[in-house]
Amino acid sequence: MAPSTEQPTLRRDAARNRDKIVAAAREAFADHGVDVGVDVIANQAGVGVGTLYRRFPTKESLIDAIIDELFEQVSGLAHDSLDAEPPESGFAGYLRGVGQLQVDHIGCLSRLWNHTGHAEARKELEATVRRLLHRAQDAGLVRRDIAYPDISVILWSLRGVIEATAPVAPDQWQRYLDLVLAGLRPSDQPLSRPALTGPQVDRVFAIHRLRARGARSS
């Protein structure tokens, strides 16, 4: 039952501070983006930066912790969507749910989809979303030549809309998603290009992860 990475039982005040740091980081990242200074986070948590850095050896690792939380919410949402009624509505519900999650974590969007570890958790999420997609296709809501990587592309596009419009019109992305869902409905006009392949999607993740580290390569 215990996770593989076992903590050597944090002292109680230390655990409390860790929670305060995570909460402060969550809020600060959502409000001001991942570029907020660590001192701002430490201040908001009521601790010193030294305390922060004892628990999270790197600012990046703190970001990862927040993104991990977010990823779990996405996973949970996908699983919940499996129980939607009627079943074929789960697909749209998943997309709408992810949209709302993105709105609630605007500052972190650039990191949401380049998840460091958890390859296995990613596989599971993918399997779930594939099921949602197939159900929608079987019900005639989504054209057959839409593949799983297309969902990633749609979510990237959603990110673009949300990042631009959310501060002004927090629900405008829903109108846009209506349009996309309409575009997904069966049609006899073929698409001009094939879908991304799985490895290509992985490379997109990899590139964005590199870029996130502040690469300044040639």
Next chain:
Amino acid sequence: MAPSTEQPTLRRDAARNRDKIVAAAREAFADHGVDVGVDVIANQAGVGVGTLYRRFPTKESLIDAIIDELFEQVSGLAHDSLDAEPPESGFAGYLRGVGQLQVDHIGCLSRLWNHTGHAEARKELEATVRRLLHRAQDAGLVRRDIAYPDISVILWSLRGVIEATAPVAPDQWQRYLDLVLAGLRPSDQPLSRPALTGPQVDRVFAIHRLRARGARSS
């Protein structure tokens, strides 16, 4: 014939260097994003940073110059699309053209749409795009309840897709645009939200312009 902002006749070598700086900046921004150091640009242009800063008092003003170029290309593209054959194809052609421009200037995307000045040029572009949109609507290619601000939203979404996928699959955005265009076709299912209003779009621009200046507000 002379533009309203008259230059006091730059010395020839100075003009040459200015051009070299702009060319280097265009390339550097496209390749590495707007976060490249000014010394990189100056190096590539074969001049010192001092020379760069004589011509462009701020890195921001250099970025603006590049964005202005890009904006003119968009304007030209919109006008060219007016002559498309058949006329109702101009709308899709415009969107595809803007997509390609975005691919060619990936690093600048975050700045493309928050254009500082030229309110009048913006108005003209808007008028042109409105005509393209109306033609497509009259031809039955686009549903009637799509308004001009929806085009901005679509371009923001396109930006999200391009930023994510272009390094791996430079033309994947076209598949995605196919879907959006399909979603724009007439339908009797209403959209769940109204379009953005003009002032809302302006506020989106304003907010992003502020954010670009590196604001670290509360």
Next chain:
DNA sequence: CGTGAACCGGAGCGACCCCTCCGCTCCGGT
């Protein structure tokens, strides 16, 4: 060709930010 103004270059300043270090505090088991 001579002259003065415009121009050039790059070392260096200041601001910012991530992270470390070390003297002090306070938890918690005995």
Next chain:
DNA sequence: ACCGGAGCGGAGGGGTCGCTCCGGTTCACG
């Protein structure tokens, strides 16, 4: 109550980046 050590805070190191300053150079006009 006592004590060992985990935990704490925040000043400052190290690095980056935008921008400035000024001695030397080059252009263009008379």
